[in-house]
Amino acid sequence: MELAWRNEWERNILILRLPDLIHDWLQVIDLTVTPWREAAACIDVTYQVSFFPNREDLLGVAKAKAVCATCPVSDQCLSWALESNQTEGIWGGSTPKERRTIRRRWLEEIRKAS
Numbered sequence: 001m002e003l004a005w006r007n008e009w010e011r012n013i014l015i016l017r018l019p020d021l022i023h024d025w026l027q028v029i030d031l032t033v034t035p036w037r038e039a040a041a042c043i044d045v046t047y048q049v050s051f052f053p054n055r056e057d058l059l060g061v062a063k064a065k066a067v068c069a070t071c072p073v074s075d076q077c078l079s080w081a082l083e084s085n086q087t088e089g090i091w092g093g094s095t096p097k098e099r100r101t102i103r104r105r106w107l108e109e110i111r112k113a114s
């Protein structure tokens with residue numbers, strides 16, 4: 001009896017998490033099909049530079065940002081990160097905190113324009 005309840009509970013959790021899982025799967029698919037990623041400066045340095053440094057790791061953040069500064073697709077990268085609301089990592093040369101500020105302004109502009 002307990003096993004049946006546990007399975008039903010797990011099934012309900014799976015149903016509740018399904019939208020998140022689908023969102024994650026779509027992001028993985030998007031990572032593999034977005035054409036601008038092929039020109040990304042980070043492709044060749046992902047083993048030397050982390051694009052997900054800890055917030056306190058200022059040197060790590062600076063290293064990732066230095067790569068982004070040379071990237072020919074940083075605008076597309078930043079746009080993608082804003083549109084998909086990436087809350088972690090360095091994208092388009094921006095930290096999560098910087099993106100929150102940019103995204104807030106970006107959403108305000110969209111709201112004003114509509």
Ligand code: SF4
Pocket residue numbers: 037040041042043051067068069071072073074075077078090091092093
């Ligand atoms: S801007 Fe930075 S994170 Fe984005 S693709 Fe270029 S190097 Fe990679």
